[in-house]
Amino acid sequence: MSAMRASRDAAHGQEAANAAAVDFFRSRWVAAPEATQAGAPAELAPGFRAGGVSCGLKPSGETDVAVLACDAEKVDSALLLTRNAAAAAPVRVCREDCDRGAIRAAVVNSGNANAATGEQGYRDALAMRDAAARELELDPRSVAVAETGTIGVPLPIGQVEAGIATATGRLDRWGGMRFAEAIMTTDATAKLCTVRCDGVTVSAQAKGAGMIEPDIATMLCFVQTDAPVPDADAALRSAVADSFERITVDGQMSTNDTVLLQATGASGKPLPEGLLDAVLLQLALEVVADGEGATRVGRVEVTGAADGDEAERTARAIANSPLVKAALHGRDPNWGRIVQAAGMALAGTDLPELGPEGVKAEELAEDSAEAEIALRLERGDAAAHVYFSDLTAEYVRINSEYTT
Amino acid sequence: MSAMRASRDAAHGQEAANAAAVDFFRSRWVAAPEATQAGAPAELAPGFRAGGVSCGLKPSGETDVAVLACDAEKVDSALLLTRNAAAAAPVRVCREDCDRGAIRAAVVNSGNANAATGEQGYRDALAMRDAAARELELDPRSVAVAETGTIGVPLPIGQVEAGIATATGRLDRWGGMRFAEAIMTTDATAKLCTVRCDGVTVSAQAKGAGMIEPDIATMLCFVQTDAPVPDADAALRSAVADSFERITVDGQMSTNDTVLLQATGASGKPLPEGLLDAVLLQLALEVVADGEGATRVGRVEVTGAADGDEAERTARAIANSPLVKAALHGRDPNWGRIVQAAGMALAGTDLPELGPEGVKAEELAEDSAEAEIALRLERGDAAAHVYFSDLTAEYVRINSEYTT
Known part of the structure; x- marks a missing residue:
């Protein structure tokens, strides 16, 4: 490596070190x-x-x-x-x-x-x-x-x-x-x-x-x-x-x-x-x-599921629901969409009706970069969580204007 | 019913009949x-x-x-x-x-x-x-x-x-x-x-x-x-x-x-x-x-699947992929996204590589309200099809601005 490159790289490193002051x-x-x-x-x-x-x-x-x-x-x-x-x-x-x-x-x-x-x-x-x-x-x-x-x-x-x-x-x-x-x-x-x-x-x-x-x-x-x-x-x-x-x-x-x-x-x-x-x-x-178009990160936790598979399936159904993702984006504490997605994941099974007392969705409405939501089933002891991004018009723009 | 209401209803019916001239x-x-x-x-x-x-x-x-x-x-x-x-x-x-x-x-x-x-x-x-x-x-x-x-x-x-x-x-x-x-x-x-x-x-x-x-x-x-x-x-x-x-x-x-x-x-x-x-x-x-925000309808047909469940799963994975839906919206004949969604539906199985010859995606690019796409697997004789809408910024707007 030339002396000039080495010195430039050291300077680059110093800048980066400063940037890392943000933990x-x-x-x-x-x-x-x-x-x-x-x-x-x-x-x-x-x-x-x-x-x-x-x-x-x-x-x-x-x-x-x-x-x-x-x-x-x-x-x-x-x-x-x-x-x-x-x-x-x-x-x-x-x-x-x-x-x-x-x-x-x-x-x-x-x-x-x-x-x-x-x-x-x-x-x-x-x-x-x-x-x-x-x-x-x-x-x-x-x-x-x-x-x-x-x-x-x-x-x-x-x-x-x-x-x-x-x-x-x-x-x-x-x-x-x-x-x-x-x-x-x-x-x-x-x-x-x-x-x-x-x-x-x-x-x-x-x-x-x-x-x-x-x-x-x-x-x-x-x-x-x-x-x-x-x-x-x-x-x-x-x-x-x-x-x-x-x-x-x-x-x-x-x-x-x-x-x-x-x-x-x-x-x-x-x-x-x-x-x-x-x-x-x-x-x-x-x-x-940094998900395409994303502005916020959500974390959904499902507890009280009958088994791990059910907990996982339910958490993923919620995290991947475009309606829940749009609610995360719109700062809409729409707990009904969480219930709907869970009901879809558990379709055909006998679910005691879920009301607002089993759902934690308030953080959807907050002015925070990270929002935590939760759903408590009453079917067992299994739990699972998933992190997800919001759905935005920018996601659609990126993926519909993307040229093949 | 009053004579006036009856006459108004008859007029309403006539208008509707005219509207129905559009088949x-x-x-x-x-x-x-x-x-x-x-x-x-x-x-x-x-x-x-x-x-x-x-x-x-x-x-x-x-x-x-x-x-x-x-x-x-x-x-x-x-x-x-x-x-x-x-x-x-x-x-x-x-x-x-x-x-x-x-x-x-x-x-x-x-x-x-x-x-x-x-x-x-x-x-x-x-x-x-x-x-x-x-x-x-x-x-x-x-x-x-x-x-x-x-x-x-x-x-x-x-x-x-x-x-x-x-x-x-x-x-x-x-x-x-x-x-x-x-x-x-x-x-x-x-x-x-x-x-x-x-x-x-x-x-x-x-x-x-x-x-x-x-x-x-x-x-x-x-x-x-x-x-x-x-x-x-x-x-x-x-x-x-x-x-x-x-x-x-x-x-x-x-x-x-x-x-x-x-x-x-x-x-x-x-x-x-x-x-x-x-x-x-x-x-x-x-x-x-008339799906929320939709501007186009797609139909995906999967053929050559090993069984009906596999055909169904694959067709739904494609129809529900936000990337395929965005491609439908953006008139992008992005057959790679169809292959990816199919590979996801069949994850963990041994799939002969899918190339453009097995995918029909040209209609995505056309100026048509209805676009037909198809994927041919070479695993058996089962087939399935699903109709789906495109994903648009308007979908996001409707569902993020919707007030609970």
Whole structure:
């Protein structure tokens, strides 16, 4: 790196550090370990470097190809992928041809999902992954590939390969922001953090903002740490279960959802309990808050259900009801719509009539960015909650004017 | 009836007859028996009379209480009701305390759903039904009661009873339009028809326009005929299965869905094959076309599914996807969103990748009021179709500005 670039990057890092003075953990629903401190979000956890450039996938000319690499040779990793039966080519490549427990690097593009692109799409995803491996001098099976953007459009693989070469040449430990920006699609803001606690660092980057009701993962999220995480898969699954699996913007499971955790263990200190959960939950909430057209985030909690499935089904029916979402937007404490959605989820069963005493909807009317609503059934002890965004005219504008 | 009222009503009938010169069967998806002729929609089938007045439930002062009565003592009827577990009080009254095969009359209000209103709500629905029975001198169990409007608001039963008395005093065989208007909520247009074929008349009135994804019925629909329909329940179920059960506006099952068929048999001629189906399908399509904020109607057909459940699930996932609905609105032939929604419906199963050759989405881009899209799976022989509306900023406006 030239002295000039190094100095510019340091300045960039300082700005980002100042920005991080606004605490990353902004939601009242997130409880991070007490000793956690927010660092400069652009600075990745030790041992990681990233870069992002534009290769021309986005008509706007914004950055659209990104590379993330771990310098440590030994890395414990976990990779969670969408269950959508029409999964995109990169997801298929990751499923079939990646060593999911030992991922050294990731290569990502935004602007083209490379989904429903047939045999050629699969070959392109492989070529993209292999190009990054070549540039980084890594075993291809240790490189994850992720893509996001329009479905059904062939990938201009030549452009992407050129972008990968450029991005790899610019990898930087202060590259978190550039990486987070390069993976954005309809996101209004970059979503990333660097936090430190009890001697370990966790950095993470995520993107939304539509086609969001993940099943085992969300759109895209990358997490790096210098803590040792021997059972990375279990740790990631557990954190995702309480974060990305609990959110919805539009009830739509993406073809490209991917979450990657990489842990070097270099710090020698264990991951503080609750830290990974807090980071992923805050990022998940940022995805919801930045949901297409969204202006508010709701949390619905259903208690007293007969079993977990019923609680889950009811909470999701409420969170995905366009009527409840419009009420969240319109600041309308319309508890009747909550009752209706619950009755729909429980259709055909015998439900004691729900009245206002079983519903908490007042916060819908408040002038708050986060509104909590609740429904108490009297059928058992199971509970579930879901975070969701409001439905706005802007959501419709984004998705009806979007050009294929 | 005074001579002046009679003359005014006749004039009203004539206007309506002229209006009906525009053929009722407007959709390319409806095939009515060839000999069918559209009559004046305000004129009910022989033997039926209706009326509607305002009792003050709607702040706008529009009509909001309606009565429909059959003069024949013997009537075969069928009544289909929502499966929503939070069913409204009038639905519970109809379920528990009506002779569903011999319904002589119906009493309806719009502006108040009388749902989630507890014991008092149930008593009010009973009182409403009994008031109509009293005015009409009928057995209460032969009177159906239906209500639609805001959930969770106590019914001002005194006002409603006064309205019922007034409406009953104004029953008229030309009252179809007044009845259809008095049951409207957010509907932009009244939905009704009178058709004649092979010596029988069928008249019908329906209302939408939000909280529409009926299960065994739709919001409200009333059908009258002078044909004999000995197994009214089977006839109605079959016609509803191919019409109201196949539509969605917002994926929301209402607490108040009700469909009533009444048949006097006075014509002595059988119901022509396909007539009832055609009437209900056209009305169902009008409900979709007049869905809250809607500007276009889509029809999605899924073929090649492994079984009926899979076909149904996939078609509904596509029809209810806010992304597909926004594409319908934006005239965007975005077949990738169809693939994504199908992949979500089939999540976790092994799906051969779907490409553009399996999807028909061109009509999304056309300047047509009705757009047909199709998806061909290669998993079996089952098929299903669903009619749906587009998602617009106006839908959001209606439902976020709606005051509880």
